[in-house]
Amino acid sequence: MGAGHHHQLYRPGDTVVHRLPPQCKLPAVAAFAVVVVATPRDAFWAFGVHALLLAGVAAAARVPAGFVLRRMVVEVPFVIFALALPVIGLGARVEVLGVSLSAEGLWAAWNILAKATLGVVASILLAATTEPRMMLLGARRLRLPQTLVQIAMFMLRYMDVILDEMRRMRVARESRGFAARDVRQVPVLAKSAGALFIRSYERGERVHLAMLSRGYNGSMPIIDDVRASAASWAVAAVLPAAALVTAALSWSLS
C-alpha cells in the first residue's frame, strides 16, 4: 500500500505472516485463544510452549519484542485485578516474602495473567500483520453479518473525520475562553458531545444519500476479494494446531 501513514497497531511488512489471507488468520488466532484457555493452569511448561509459539510467529513476522510490549499496556487493568486476587482470596494461606496470601488466589491470578497475556499478544500480532481494512475483508469472507462489517468499515473511514470535528469544536470552545477545570464545566462538554453526535448522525444521512446515488442497494459490492488457498489455511493452522498438541499433552499428563 502506498500510504505513508498507518494505523498504529499495524506494522507494514512482507512476511509469510503478513501475506496470509485475513480470513485464515482471524480463526487461527481465535482457535489459539480457545486452546490457551483450555490448558490446565498447573501445566506451567505448556504455557511456556504457547509463549514460544507466539515468539516464533513474531519472529516470522519480523515484529520486534518492544513493539509488542508497548502495546501490551492495554492489559494493565487485568493485571491490577489479577494482582488483587491473592490478597483478597479466601481459603488456605501461604507465606510469600512475609506476606500472607491466598493459595487459591495465587492460582487464579496466575491463570488469568498467563492466559490473558497469551491472548493479548496473539491479538497484537494479528493486528500488527493485518491492515484494518484487510481484517474487515476477512470478516466478510468469514460471513460475519454484513451490517456489522459495514458499521466497522464506516468507523474506520470516519474516525479521523469525527476526531477532526471534535478538535475543531475544542478549539472553538477554548478560543472563547473556555477551560475545563472542574466539574462545573461538565454541562458544556456534554452539550459539545451532543452536538458532535447530531453532526455525525447528519453526516451519516448524507453519506447514505451519496451511496444511494451511486447505486447502493443494501449490500456492499465485492471490490477487493482475498482468496485463500488450501496452503494458506494449512500455514495459518500451524499455530492453533501446535498449541492444541501442547494442551492435549498437558491434559494427558495431569
Place this chain on the structure above:
Amino acid sequence: MTPSPSLRVQRLAYAYPDGTQALFGVDLTIGRGERVALLGPNGAGKTTLVMHLNGILTAGHGTVEVAGLPVRKNTLGEIRRRVGLVFQDPDDQLFMPTVREDVAFGPANLGVRGAELEHRVKEALERVGLPDIADRPPHHLSFGQRRRVAVATVLAMRPEILVLDEPSSNLDPASRRELAEILRSLDVTVLMVTHDLPYALELCERSLILSGGVIAADGPTREILADDALLAAHRLELPYGFAVADRPS
C-alpha cells in the same frame, strides 16, 4: 430524429412531507454536451431539484427524464448510472477505506468486475489528473484532491450528465482552476449548481436562475450576469470589483 436531451424536467413540483412547498413547477431542458449553471440564492430549492434528478426524491407532480428515460421506481438503477451526482462535501461522497475502492463502488454496484473494473478506476482517476493515488485513504488527501476524487467516483459510472453541487466551495484558487480545467476537458453534459457567479461564467455558456421554486431566468451566462436588476431580484450578486465584459475577450 434528434437524440433526446440529456435532461428534461417538466412541470416538476414538490412539497416536503411537512408541507413546505419547495418546487412550484420547474421546466428545463439540457441538451447533450451542454454545460449549464444552475444559479439561485440559498433556499431557492436547488438541492431539492438536484435530489429529483437521480430519484432520491420522487416528483410530487411533473416528470424528470434523463436521456429519454423517465425517473421511476423501476428505472432507478439505470437513472443513477446516468446521473452522476457530486456532493458538496467530499467527505460525504468518499466513504470507502481507499480511493480505489471508492471509485470502484459505483461501477461495482452496476455489476462491473475484474479487469474492466480496474480499467474504469484507472481511467476515471486519470481524467481528474490523479492517476497515482488509488491506494491512499481519502482522509490523507488535500481538500482539492478529495473533490477531484469525488468527481472521479461518478465518472467511473460513465454518466450521461454530471451534476455538481457547489463544486468550487472551499477550494483555494489553484484547486479551483485545476477543477475548472478538468471539468472543461470532460465530454459529458454538466449541470453545475452554484452561487459562485464568476465560476459559472468561466465554465458555462448557459445559466438558469432557480428562485422561489421556479426557473426565473434561462439564457447565456454572460447576459444573465450583466443584468443587475435580474440578479438583484433573486438575491444574487457579483463579487466586489467584478464586472462582466460585453463581449468575450
